[in-house]
Amino acid sequence: MxxxxxxxxxxxxxxxxxxxxxxxxxxxxxxxxxxxxxxxxxxxxxxxxxxxxxxxxxxxxxxxxxxxxxxxxxxxxxxxxxxxxxxxxxxxxxxxxxxxxxxxxxxxxxxxxxxxxxxxxxxxxxxxxxxxxxxxxxxxxxxxxxxxxGMLLEPASVVAKAWDHIDRIGARAEWQPQSVLVTGAGPIGLLAALLATQRGLSVHVLDRNTTGPKPDLVRSLGATYHTSPVGELDFEPDVVVECTGAPAVVLDAMCKVGPTGVVCLTGVSSGGRTIDFDAGALNRALVLENNVVFGSVNANRRHWDLAAAALARADQSWLNSxxxxxxxxxxxxxxxxxxxxxxxxxxxxxx
Structure with a gap:
């Protein structure tokens, strides 16, 4: 045999x-x-x-x-x-x-x-x-x-699904997003930033690493790299793609997104931790500003095909990095x- x-x-x-x-x-x-x-x-x-x-x-x-x-x-x-x-x-x-x-x-x-x-x-x-x-x-x-x-296709499919659903949610009204904040510069975050640049958005990526390859990878996309806490950023993004799963970052992302904004959660939190925060204030902001927070995981055939096309269009040396x-x-x-x-x-x- x-x-x-x-x-x-x-x-x-x-x-x-x-x-x-x-x-x-x-x-x-x-x-x-x-x-x-x-x-x-x-x-x-x-x-x-x-x-x-x-x-x-x-x-x-x-x-x-x-x-x-x-x-x-x-x-x-x-x-x-x-x-x-x-x-x-x-x-x-x-x-x-x-x-x-x-x-x-x-x-x-x-x-x-x-x-x-x-x-x-x-x-x-x-x-x-x-x-x-x-x-x-x-x-x-x-x-x-x-x-x-090509082994990057699976994580890229997850990102393609996230953007597909962001686009569908945004289409509920006249929506012309200009900026996106991606929290986390791991594979999912970097691929999320790649697809954002392919959409012509102003892209910001936040991560705690100040050394290593991540800052240069972000900048080579034409995006801006941040290491400060989300709450200290001087702009309100139209879209947030949250890729860390860190509870404090998740909450900050919900609070930071601009009016009619969309927050997509792709990072999985481990649970078992509590944070003291003002749930009422968050609820008020989400309601009064028509914001949407949703989770996204995995992908179907449509997203795999979208991801394959996005990777083929990308700078191959950047992907290899x-x-x-x-x-x-x-x-x-x-x-x-x-x-x-x-x-x-x-x-x-x-x-």
Missing amino acids: RTVRAVTVTPGVPDSLRLTDEWPEPATEEGAILVQSLAVGICGTDHEIIAGAYGEAPPGQERLVLGHEALGRVLEDPTGTLQAGDLVAGIVRHPDPLPCPNCAVGEWDMCRNGQYTEHGIKALPGFARDRWRVQPKFAVGLDPVLAPV LITRRVPVDRYAEAYATGGEDIKVVLDFAG
Whole structure:
């Protein structure tokens, strides 16, 4: 029986991360398209799964293959959807087996009953293996120019969804946004800033780092980098994309946005912390200024396609600069170890 290398964990068991070279070849039931893995991006969700805080193995299995930020090259596609040699990414979330109203129409990012599955996270094997399979409707072909950076498509899809919903909410009235504040300069924040510049907005990014690559990455977009608290900024943004999940920053963002403004929360707070604040004053401001605060997570096929187009239009050298470490798969433990100034770490399967 042919086998592949795979990075796996036992969900719920801290520090059970392992590389095996005896993982079964992906079964055709996983999808008609066979893909050679090139690279897998690593994010905070992976670290939470490794810590035992999250994750669910496929039914009947004890271990879960990690990896949801995929980049691969098609080996074979009998359906004709893609051609051998095409770059491809796999959509992470799949709709539930008995779909809720949203999953039934392809809006699985808005699943109402929580029975969705996710590659490398929840009940579906991930992409951190030499070869994987994908169904045609969950395969996203990429422009060849994205060969070095295509694993950024998954976080970019999250940002594309956020902007899609910001645009839809803004369309409730005559709305001509001029400025956006992005809080947090991690991968999601930087990609949010990228898509904001592609919209022609005046972009401001706030992060606490004063050294490292983040300030220069922001400035090279033509955006302004801030390190002061949100409340000390001398302008009221029309849009805030909050990417830290830090409770104090979240509240400051709600208070800082301008009239008829939109605050999109993409950062996930850990909970367990309380902050003393004037909820009545916040409520008054949101109501009297017609402001909207909403949460956004995951993405559906439309957003993946939007993200692929946005990345293809971007400065490829800038995108490449987001990747601060590329680690060969045989040194997988180094890849999953956190680094102080890392932005995006990539596990390299291409050798």
